[in-house]
Amino acid sequence: MQNFVGVGVSRGRVIGPVRHMPAALAEPPPGEKLASSKAPETAAAALKEAAAAVKAQLLARAGRVEGTGREVLEATALMATDPMLIKAAVKLINAGTSAERAIWEAGESGAAMLMGLGGYMAERAHDVQDVKSRIVAQLRGVPAPEIPDADAPFILVAEDLAPADTATLDPNKVVALVTAGGGPQSHTAIIARALGLPAVVAADGVGALDDGALVFVDGATGVVSTEPDDAERAAVAVWQEQASLLSVFDGDGRLADGTVMPLLANVGGAADAQEAAAANAQGVGLLRTEFCFLGNDTEPSHADQVAAYKGVFDAFPGQKVVVRTLDAGADKPLPFLTDTSEANPALGVRGYRTDTSTPGVLARQLAAIADAAAQSDAAVWVMAPMISTAAEASDFAALCTEAGLRIPGVMVEVPSAALTSRHLFDHVEFASLGTNDLTQYAMAADRQLGALAALNDPWQPAVLALIQATVAGAASQARHSSAQALEDTAPKPVGVCGESAADPVLAVVLAGLGVTSLSMTPRALPAVSAVLRTVTLPQARALALRAVDAPSAAEARELVRAGLPALAELGL
Amino acid sequence: MIERTATIASSVGLHARPASIFAEAAGELGIEVTIARATDPVDEAVDADSMLALMSLGVEHGELVVLRTEDDTAAEALETLARILETDHDA
Structure with a gap:
């Protein structure tokens, strides 16, 4: 067994056969003459034949790729x-130069001419250099200086890789990169991380590996070894399982101890909903209904609304779809509903508040949601945005009851709602934390202002404390109603549907704070699920308490990351 | 010798894709055709079937070029090539 230790620059473990990158092509020496036994006509014919063969190889390659890559090839x-290229080379051959040297010089001058023209032409100079080298390799009968073309996936071993070498790298064929040279910031390292390929650089001596030999590569430890043993095979299997966790969500959100944590999707229409269902989201935690209204000068008709909502519900038969009623105002003005002359629209008549200035729109929307729900198999919940008081929650619940919608809820975005959630839960069945707005209001920092980005961080301990208060309010309300009803009542569910749920590290904190479901962009589902499965509920609680007690957002984040060793293993 | 004048229609000029389409078509004709800027002397004309030569010419969008061939029976072929130049391949 041979063992090489380099620098691991891109995580992942894999076993595969070695394929060496052919050595860079040596330049035919200047002044190389045509062998005296060879007629110039023969050499010119050989050159044309080699050029035609290279053209055929490139066209065959082009046939296997799509789009821009194909056109370039x-x-x-x-x-x-x-x-022009061949004529220039034949002229040199006729003057007594070897075919290899002739095409080399013709290519060099063609490339130099293009370089001189600059811009787009200069970029094409590389193509001329490329065909020149390929023709010389063809004339010599050696492999072209390019990534080998093999049917089965392989580990690419090279002295070092330049951008030109990796431009045609197919991640379905190349499963790992190993270079004898290079460093952590080399092109090899950068391209490997971009493609998610395990990679080891500065592994001295790998050039001597046999072509086709089976090797084990660990992109974390930098180990490259031949004749992989059972322990190494097991390590590869563990990695593959983790890697698949990070690419696909299996539709079963839970913690390491089995605690259920449904992972849902935020969507803004039927197309989104179908995408979310395909990503195995366990329902919709936030259906933004503005899509139905934005761009309209007038309120959409009942029939249009029913069709739009039903399109989303139909993507999730038998699963939960939480509909947020119209959230107009601030960054989402609507001509028939909001007053754009407000000096401070984020604190103006927006969200649920538009029902007081323009009554009727909300009631008609609820009626449409109820009709769409009746025509589909989804479990439809409804919540109002921008609720600040228990009285507003009560009014909204009454509107829902009137429309025939049985599960009313509120968005918790305003700090007052978080701090008094105990009273809000007397009127509604659930709450969903909109952490983006909750953060902007808790920190008094406009979320659209880049200069305030540090304040607009859901890791701010004040924001975490408001989330904690919301959950505590649900528990307190449950205890209070249990005492009245003389039986145990479970606390009403508190979900999160802001950006924070998509941060896998913050998701652990939210779980620890007692949040009962997380809703996010479907893209984030695999990573969030993978990290949640590495912690038990007691561990998540302990980490959440540390985060809430931290003196700053940065320290909260650091403390939690330090308590999650699996993050490094997952490459997050 | 016959000539045909054409205006380059592609917005990127006679580079990249438009140049390769043109060179390929010229190569398939089997006759020798040259191309030059209308303002340049005849001896600066280059082979129409060479992508490298076309790019070295660096003709831009809207420029006038002249196609020439010694084959007096090839008017139709010149017409075909001129049409390629007069089409916007980037549209």
Whole structure:
């Protein structure tokens, strides 16, 4: 067994056969003459034949790729037999130069001419250099200086890789990169991380590995070894499982101890909903209904609204879909509903508040939601945005009851709602924390202002404390109603549907604070699920308490990250 | 010798894709055709079937070029090539 230790620059463990990157092509020496036994006509014919062969190889390659890559390869193929290039080379051959040296010089001058023209032409100079090298390799009967073309996936071993080498790298074929040279900031390292390929650089001696030999590569420890043993095979299997966790969500959100944590999707229409269902979201935690209204000068009709909502509900038969009623105002003005002349629209008549200035729109929306719900199999919940007081929660619940919607809820975005949630829960069945707005209001920092980005951080301990208060209010309300009803009542559910739920590290904190479901962009589901499965509920609680007690957002984040060793393993 | 004048229609000029389409078409004709700027002397004309030569010419959008061939029976072929130049391949 041979063992090499380099620097691991991109995580992942894999076993595969070695394929060496061919050595850079040596330049035919200047002044190399045509062998005296060879007629110039024969050499010129050989050159044309080699050029045609290179053209055919490039066209074959082009046939296997799609889009821009194909066009680039086709243009390069055409260059291989370019009359100007070949004529220049044949002229040199007739003057007594070897075919290899002739095409080399013709290519060099063609490339230099393009470089001189600058801009787009200069970029094409590389194509000329490329065909020139390929034709020389063809004439010599050696492999072209490019990533080997193999049917089965392989580990690419090279001295070092330049951007030109990796431009055609197919991540379905190359499963790891190993270089004898290079460093952590080398092009090899950068491209490996971008493609998510395990990579080891500065592994001295790997050039001597046999082509086709089976090797184990660990992109974290930098180990490259031949004749992989059972322990190494097991390590690869563990990695594959983790990697698949990070690419697909299996539709079962839970913690390491089995505690259920449904992971839902935020969507803004039927197309989004279908995408979310395909990503195995366990329902919709936030259906933004503005899509139905934005861009309209007038309120959409009942039939239009029913059709729009039903399109979303139908993507999740038998699952939960939480509908947020119209959230107009501030960054989402609507001509028939909001007053754009407000000096301070974030603190103005927005969200649920528009029902007081323009009554009727909300009641008609609720009626449409109820009709769409009756025509579908989804479990439809409804919540109002921008609720500040128990009285507003009570009014909204009454409107829902009137429309025939049985599960009313509130968004908790205003600090007053978080701090008095105990009273809000007397009127509604659930709450969903909109952490983006909750953060902007808790920190008094406009979320659209880049200069206030540090304040607009959901890791701010004040924001975490407001989330904690909301959950505590649900528990307190449950205890209070249990005492009245003389039986145990479970606390009403508190979900999160802000950006913070998409941060896998913050998701652990939210779980620890007692949040009962998380809703996010479907893209974030695999990573959030993978991290949640590495902690038990007691561990999440302990980490959440540390975060709430931290003196700053940065320290909260650091404390929690330090308590989650699995993050490094997952590469997050 | 016959000539045909054409105006380059592609917005990127006679580079990249438009140039490769043109060079390929010229190569398939089997006759020798040259191309030059209308303002340049005849001896600066280059092979129409060479992508490298076309790019070295660096003709831009809206410029006038002249196609020439010694084959007096090739008017139709010149017309075909001129049409390619007069089409915007980036549209």
